[in-house]
Amino acid sequence: MKGPFPEIHGGGSLLLAWQVRNRRVLVIGGGEVAAGRIVNVLNADAKVTVVSPRDGLNDEVAYRVEQKQVDFIDRKFEPSDLDGVDMVLCAVDDPVASTQVYKLCQEKRIAANIADVPPECDFYFGSVHRDGPLQIMVSTNGNGPKLANIVRRQIASNLPTNIGAAITRVGLLRRKLRKIAPNIEEGPKRMQMSKVCEQWSLEDLTEMTEGDMEELLGFYKPGTVPSLESLRLGEDGGAYDGPFLI
Template structure:
């Protein structure tokens, strides 16, 4: 018998936007897979240490090291490398060593991803589309990474070319709004007003917003009205404008 609530479909993963800024991430290995992992965590502003013999480095990882984008330890992994680490990404061609690394991480309660060994992963890397602040991840829960990449490309091909820029402008407007109405009790009203802006303005309008436009637009927040961009540029923040509103 079906109830009034969503049905449970087990076997999935909890997909999160994991904030690792300034966290210590250990990458074990220096080949192609390690190179991809390094890009992922550097893009998230993590502090990355790579442990691998220099003979095992590919050109990209060697470049990251030479540019001092990561710290580097020129040797094989040692258990002491886990001290003070927040996350481990292992990408070595040695199943026995990989399993040992995972067991050590479990003992120390460090989340770990062992490349190509789904049972020894606390989390997976999906296929990610990135456009400025926009990130979309497709995961097959370890079943088909190549298929995830195909699905991700199909999704990306349907997105407007300016959506990343529009999202960036919305982020700026939200931060400005918080300064105008910082009180905690304003939270629901802030969310409702921003939702109206996002639903009723076009992406082109959002992309065209200047800082001056935003400052004028914020004048419409108190009365709770949503003007057109044309109304904003007439410079009447009091809400007294007689022209079109999007309400």
Template sequence: MKGPYPEIQGGGSLMLAWQVRNKRVLVVGGGEVAAGRIVNVLNADAKVTVVSPRSGLNDEVAYRIEQKQVDHVDRKFEPSDLDGVDMVLTAVDDPEASSQIYKLCHERRIAANIADVPPECDFYFGSVHRDGPLQIMVSTNGNGPKLANIVRRQIASSLPKNIGAAIQRVGLLRRKLRKIAPGPEEGPKRMQWMSKVCEQWSLEDLCGMTEEDMEDLLGFYRPGDVPSLEALRLGEPDGAFDGPFLI
């Protein structure tokens, strides 16, 4: 018999957006897999160090090093490389060495991902679609990376082409709203009002919203109303009042 609350479905992963900005990430290896991992963490603004003999670097990793996008240690991994590290990603063709690195990370309580060895991964890399601030990850929990890629492409193909730009404009409006209503007690109202904006305005409206439009729209935050973009620009806001309320 089903209960009143969501049923538990074990066997999944906790899907999180891990903020690694300015955190130290160690990448062990310099091949194709390492190159992909490096792009992922650089896109998240992490500070990356690659440990690999120069002879083992592929062209992309060598380019990242030459451009000083990452630091490079020209040798094989040593335990001291873990000092001060927040995350470890290994991508080397040496299962024994990879397992040893994982054990060292486990002892130091450093989150690690050992490429192609799901049991020795504290987290997985999913297949990610990126459009500006929008990120959508599909994970098969290590069961089928290729299938995750297929599902991700299908999801991405169904999204509006301007969704990323719309999200950027909404983010700017949200930041402006926080400045005029910063108190924690305003939190629920801010969320409700922003939800109304997103629900009542089309993606085209959100993309075309100028900063002047935002300033005018914010005038309706206090009464909790959201006029259409057309009405806002005509100076004839929807609702039973004649104009914006001053904040």
């Protein structure tokens, strides 16, 4: 018999949007897997250090080093490399060395991912679809990375082509809203802005200009959400009754 609350299904991972901006990430290794890891964390604005003998770098990692997109240490990993590090991504073809890295990270309480060794990972890299600010990750919890790619492609193929642009515009509108109503007690006044995302089409959200945003934040008929067209024609102007929430 089902209880009154959600059932627990163990064996999953806690999927999070981990903010690593300006955090120090150590990548051990310089091959294809390391190259993919580097792209992931650079896209998240992390500060990346790569430690690997130079002759072990593939073309992509060598390019990142040459362009100074990462800091580079030309030698094999040493325990002192963990000093001041917030995350470790190990991608070397040496199980013994990889396990040593993981154990050291455990001792220092540094989150680590040891490529292709799920039991020695504090977190996994899923298959990610990205469109501007939109990120969708599919994880199989280490069971089937190739299958995760197939699922991710299927999801991406069913998304509107302009969803990323629409989210970008909504984000700008939210930032403008926070300037108008920065205080927590103004929260109730914001509630109706959620209806903009519900009632406007993605095309409208994408085409919304900053001028449209100012009009939307400044005037509306209480209890209604003006269409983009009527907003531009000035048909839905009215006494300002507080800002919306997006």
